[in-house]
Amino acid sequence: MRRTSWLWPVLAPLRFDESGIGPKLMHESFINYRNHRYGVFAVALCLGAVVTSLIDSRREPQNGGTWLGYTLGSIAALLICYLALYGVRRRSFKSPAGSAAGWLSAHVYLGVAVLCIATLHCGFQFGWNVHTSAFVLMLLVSISGCWGVYVYARYPGLMIRQRGNSSRETLLEQLSTLDRRARLLVSALDERLQSYVEEAIRRTHLGGGVWAQLRGRDRSTILIPDALRGPPFARIVSNEGQHVLIQRLAQEHAGAHEASFAAKLQDLLEVASEKAVLVGKLQKDIQLQGLLQFWLYCHLPLCFGLLAALVIHVLAVFLYR
C-alpha cells in the first residue's frame, strides 16, 4: 500500500509487517494515539459536563435555554464544526496542522463525546421538531462513525488472511493463468467441450455495481444447449462456483472410455475447481473492500445533513425564542 492512500493512517497500524511499515506505526494506532490523549480529554469533558449538569439541575431543570444549556450547546456546535473539518484535513496530505493519525484519534473520541454533551444540552427533551432532527442526525453520524471504526479494525486483516497474503493483482494473474491452462487442455478435445469451457471463461463475472459488490455473490453464467428445444437453441444459466461447468465435465469424465481423454478431463476438472476457489476468494475480497468503503458513503452525507440541521436549529432558537 502506498503511503498516500486515504486509508493509510487507519490501515497502517493494522497491517502485518509485510510492506515496510515503520515500527512506530505498527503499535500506535488512532485508538491508542499518544497514550489515548484524546480519549482522556473526551472522558474529562464528558465528566465535567455530567457533574456540572447534576449540580445545576438542583437549581432548575436542565434544558437548552439555561445558561448551562447554552454553554453545552455552544461546545457541541463547535465540536461538530471541528469534526466536520476533518473532511478537509483528510484531503490535504501535506497539511502542517497536526498528523493525520492525531486528527483521526481526536475525531473518533470527540465524535463520541459530542453525543454526551448534546444530550445534556437538551436535557433529554425530545419531540417532533427541527431541534430533535438535528440530534437524530448527529446520532446517525456517530453510529455510522462507530461502524467505520469497527470496519477499519476488522476488515483489513480479514482481507489479507482470506487472500492468503497475496495481493488482488496476484489472484487475478492466477485466474488468467488458469483460463489459459483450461483453453490449452480443451483445445485437444471436441468442439462441444471447447465452446463450453470458452463460454464459462467468457461469462465469469467479478464485482459489478454497488449492491453486487456488497452482496459478494458470484454472478458468473454459462450458455448451455436448451435441452427442451435442442440445438441451435441455448440458454444462459447461473454458473455460480463454476458449478455447471464442473458438473458437465464430471459427466463427460464418468462416460469417458479412452484413458487419454479421461486424463485430459481430469486435468480440466482440477483447473475448473481451482478456478471456482479463486473466483470465490476474489468475490469475497471485492465484497470486503466494498464494505470497507461503504460506511463512509453514509457518514459523509449524514454529516452534511447534520451541518444543515445545526444551522436551522441555531437560527430557529435565536429567531423564534
Ligand code: HEM
Ligand atoms: C457529529 C459527529 C461527526 C461528524 C460531524 C463527523 C464528520 C466526519 C467527516 C466530515 C469525515 C470525513 C469524510 C470524508 O472526508 O470523506 C469523517 C470521517 C470519519 N469519521 Fe466522522 N464524524 C462524526 C462522528 C464520528 C464518530 C463518533 C466516529 C467514530 C467513533 C467517526 C469516525 C470516522 C472515521 C473512522 C472517519 C474516516 C477516517 C478516514 O478514513 O480517514 N466519526 N467524519
